[in-house]
Amino acid sequence: MRYAKCIVIPDDEGLHPVDQQIADHPDIARELLHNVNLLADDTIVTLYQLSGDAAALESILTDSKMVRMYHLSKADDAIHAYIHVGAHDRLVGLLSMFREFEFIFDTPLEYTRRGGLRVTMIGDVGSFQQAIPDVPDGIRIKLLKTGTYEPNTDRLFSQLTDRQQEILETAVDMGYYNVPREVTHADIGDELGCTGGTVGGHLRKIEAKLLSQIVP
Template structure:
């Protein structure tokens, strides 16, 4: 069995997922991951989505959205999980249909990433090489696909590459090599930011997200 980790990106004129579309007009809250999407009945869907930011803003926008049937958000301190019963899943459902038709398994969750100003989804799929190739050829127009890694699937793939995105893994590796996690610290956010040509705020936020993922994986 093979696995492939891919990144899908799209332009501002492409509607991929209703929650992401709804929150795209605000910087107060963003979608982090899609934990699950599935059809229920009469063209409606249920999904679980991880949010980051002002959860009250998300509640207000979802309440006013015509796509919302019902929802609930749990969480605190800027991180929450959204349960949503909605009228459409956008192109995400088209992507899931492609996987089903090609007998490919999706390794949930799907991770939202920012790729140079474009929104993107990183996901890992499992199947035969031929099935993965066919599915890649069926990706809808307007969606760009980039293969990040592919190889033989192993049941104990609980390594960094299965937890972090490629960009997060690169930052974490640099932070470890430069002594960020030594006591006392041997480098700073500013020095890491200069090395990667990023702002200190971006480095700080990304390290917090990396650490949250690693702690969550350890607890699990």
């Protein structure tokens, strides 16, 4: 089984007006998109993972005429939002393209620091080049790499934020998880330009997130 990993990069109008409203709010951060489905009537259902001000998010969803239904749940620092939005040509076009070429998303999809969406598509990688001309105006797709699909590693690592991935990769590279341990939180912090306490806090969150999915 093959995959193509890419970044979907929309222009300033975003992929969908509701998504862009959320992105533009200074107190809300989009972390992951656990699911996105195009329905038969061209409306779209999504499952977001966000952080920040839940009240501000609810205000956006309540006021938007494009939101048909939503449900929010909050646990610790994470907000999960099921949102059913009305049809919008740009996102409908993109999802229709993926469906036409029979790509399957490996979820969750991850938002980048610049507002793009990191996507792993599973299927006939040769179809990727054929699909490019059908990408809607206002959206670029940047291919990062292709290869043999290994679901467990990609899925777990993709659930971390960009900063968590950077800290975990640095910790592994510097020997933090070697036996015996070769560096401290402070050493990693010096490498990344932050405090040892910040590194320790991130690593605890990373370990909690990953280990909870490994242990039955």
